[in-house]
Amino acid sequence: MTTESYMKSTYRYGNASCILALIFFLMLPVAICAHLNVSPDWSNVLKGLGSIAIIFYPTAVIEVVAYAPLLGAGGTYLCFVSGNITNLKMPCALNAMENSDVDSNSEEGELIKTIAIGTSAITTTIVIALFVLAFSLNPSFSEVFSDTSPLAPAFDQLTYTIFGAIAATYFVKHWKISIFPIAAVSLLLVFAGTIEIGVLIFVGVVFSLIGAQIMYKLKLV
Amino acid sequence: MFSDFKSDGFMLCIALLIIGFVVCQSLFFVIRAIKRAKQIGITNTQIKSSITSSAMFSIAPAIGIAMTVLVLSVALGNILPWIRLSVLGSITYEVPAAEAAIEASGLTTGISSAITDPTVFATTAWVMTLGSILPLILIPLFLKKIQSKVSGAAKKNSKWTETMSAAAFIGLIAAFLGRGISGLGEAEVLESGEIVNVSIGDGAGVLSLTAIVSSVVYMVIFVMINKKLNFKWLEAIAMPLSMILAMLTVVMVSNFFPDFAAIEWRY
Numbered sequence: 001m002t003t004e005s006y007m008k009s010t011y012r013y014g015n016a017s018c019i020l021a022l023i024f025f026l027m028l029p030v031a032i033c034a035h036l037n038v039s040p041d042w043s044n045v046l047k048g049l050g051s052i053a054i055i056f057y058p059t060a061v062i063e064v065v066a067y068a069p070l071l072g073a074g075g076t077y078l079c080f081v082s083g084n085i086t087n088l089k090m091p092c093a094l095n096a097m098e099n100s101d102v103d104s105n106s107e108e109g110e111l112i113k114t115i116a117i118g119t120s121a122i123t124t125t126i127v128i129a130l131f132v133l134a135f136s137l138n139p140s141f142s143e144v145f146s147d148t149s150p151l152a153p154a155f156d157q158l159t160y161t162i163f164g165a166i167a168a169t170y171f172v173k174h175w176k177i178s179i180f181p182i183a184a185v186s187l188l189l190v191f192a193g194t195i196e197i198g199v200l201i202f203v204g205v206v207f208s209l210i211g212a213q214i215m216y217k218l219k220l221v
Numbered sequence: 222m223f224s225d226f227k228s229d230g231f232m233l234c235i236a237l238l239i240i241g242f243v244v245c246q247s248l249f250f251v252i253r254a255i256k257r258a259k260q261i262g263i264t265n266t267q268i269k270s271s272i273t274s275s276a277m278f279s280i281a282p283a284i285g286i287a288m289t290v291l292v293l294s295v296a297l298g299n300i301l302p303w304i305r306l307s308v309l310g311s312i313t314y315e316v317p318a319a320e321a322a323i324e325a326s327g328l329t330t331g332i333s334s335a336i337t338d339p340t341v342f343a344t345t346a347w348v349m350t351l352g353s354i355l356p357l358i359l360i361p362l363f364l365k366k367i368q369s370k371v372s373g374a375a376k377k378n379s380k381w382t383e384t385m386s387a388a389a390f391i392g393l394i395a396a397f398l399g400r401g402i403s404g405l406g407e408a409e410v411l412e413s414g415e416i417v418n419v420s421i422g423d424g425a426g427v428l429s430l431t432a433i434v435s436s437v438v439y440m441v442i443f444v445m446i447n448k449k450l451n452f453k454w455l456e457a458i459a460m461p462l463s464m465i466l467a468m469l470t471v472v473m474v475s476n477f478f479p480d481f482a483a484i485e486w487r488y
Contacts, residue, residue, distance in 0.1 A: 006257050010253075013253075014250075014361075014364070015360075017246045017249075019361060021242065024238075025239070025309060028239060028346060029343060032235075033343045035231045036339040036342070036343060037339075040344040041326065041340060044325045045325075048324070049351050049352055051321045051325070052314075052317060052321045052352045055317075056314060056318075060355040061355070064360060064367075065363075068364055068367045068368065069386075073364060073365075074250050074253075076360060077246075077250065077364075078246065078247055081246060081309065081357070082243050082246075082307070082309070083306070083308055083310045084306070085311065086313075087282055087311065087313075088282040091278070092278050095274060096271045099271065099456055102263075104386045105383075111261075112263070112267070114251065114254040115251055115255060115258070115272060115275070117275075118247040118254070119247075119279070120275045120279040121243065122251075123275070123276045123279040123283065124282070124283040124286065124307070125240055125243060125244055125247075128283055128287045129303070129307070132290060132303045135299060142291050145284070145287070145288045150476050151472060153421075153471050153475035154468035154471045154472045154475075155284070155288055156422035157422065157429060157467075157468070158281065160429050161281075161432045161464045161465075161468050162282065162436075163397040163398060164398075164432060164433040164434070164435070164464075164467060165439070165440040165460045165463040165464050165467070166460065167398055168436070168437040168440035168463070169444070170394060171391075172441075173387070174387045174391060177388050178391050178395070181391055181392050182399060182402075184395075185395045185398075186402045186403045187403075189399050189400065189404050189487075193404055193424075193487055201393050203396070204392040204393060204399065205392030206392070207392060208388045208392030209389060209392065212388035213385070216381060216384055221384055
């Protein structure tokens with residue numbers, strides 16, 4: 001098998017699984033309506049959808065364009081079907097890339113990212129299922145993870161603990177091109193502190209690419 | 222265990238079917254990738270290290286996601302949030318989507334009280350689904366084009382591509398670190414005009430910075446230990462271990478120094 005034929009079949013299986021996932025996910029509300037013998041109030045569906053689509057549809061377009069080159073083909077298919085990309089699958093892929101020390105744009109990079117993201121999706125599904133089972137069987141278990149639990153602050157800051165560790169490895173290797181995007185994003189947040197994370201990532205990536213391109217042209221990296 | 226219509230046997234069957242599909246898709250892609258990896262000479266050690274490290278790395282964030290299931294379960298029961306957060310969904314999307322859907326049905330309580338009307342439940346399920354499926358339409362249409370542009374650029378100039386690839390990852394990391402440094406948290410304006418912080422831990426402050434700095438420090442320590450002693454086993458678990466130790470540091474700071482931990486400069 002050549003790289004080309006492997007990638008060709010990845011796209012074929014990936015597209016098929018994406019379309020199958022779309023059908024499965026759309027069947028969820030259909031099945032709920034059939035089971036409960038109700039029809040949704042379509043005007044309320046449109047009203048609710050309108051208020052979230054205005055934020056999440058443009059974000060979805062940005063995410064597909066910005067994340068796909070970072071996740072690789074196999075990783076993209078798995079990520080967008082299993083969800084929780086920025087807070088879990090993306091850092092997991094970065095972690096695996098760092099450990100295996102392969103070029104992100106090579107076939108090796110594509111494979112390592114697919115293995116990492118797939119493993120993450122399976123692990124996450126099992127952990128969530130176990131927790132849901134525990135919550136259902138013993139509701140008091142949920143108190144351990146409630147807002148008033150001593151552990152709650154750690155989970156509030158979870159994202160920062162993930163990206164702190166990743167930042168350490170990337171910044172050691174690429175500190176010259178790291179300073180500008182962090183400073184630019186932090187400054188932007190001073191003036192527009194509530195930017196949605198999907199948009200902020202896009203802005204961060206654009207800042208970072210511009211900074212790196214300038215440094216590359218000036219032969220500073 | 223599953224008593225009302227939101228959490229009955231039927232809902233459980235749907236959950237197992239949909240979540241089973243996602244697990245099968247992941248398994249299929251992972252097995253294919255492992256077979257191919259062996260063909261092109263990626264070592265078993267590298268493959269095992271990727272699997273171990275990714276599994277360990279995913280446990281703490283998965284618990285965070287399970288907590289979001291808990292938040293949504295008050296209104297929607299356990300099963301629908303479980304499905305939504307195991308497939309397609311994300312922590313940042315599901316809560317606002319559920320809020321919007323419930324409020325569109327005229328319930329001002331949002332996700333804080335149980336839905337008892339099946340029509341509202343069905344409406345909510347539709348809104349949450351339709352609001353998140355766009356990527357599944359875009360990816361089959363555009364992914365190949367996006368990837369071929371990236372690999373085309375990679376072939377032209379490998380040094381430039383390597384730099385730009387690292388820059389793209391750094392841009393992503395910068396977005397999250399930036400939020401921890403100067404991201405705005407929730408606030409309320411009192412009648413007197415005073416602005417008060419209504420939620421500790423969501424804006425940039427002592428806790429966000431503690432999380433970032435401690436995680437960086439632990440990771441640097443592990444990298445240094447690795448360089449000196451060449452512990453292969455530590456290399457694979459350094460990142461998840463740094464993350465867990467940083468979480469413990471946050472717990473200690475917030476429980477032993479609550480007033481200091483409550484300081485936020487952005488709310």
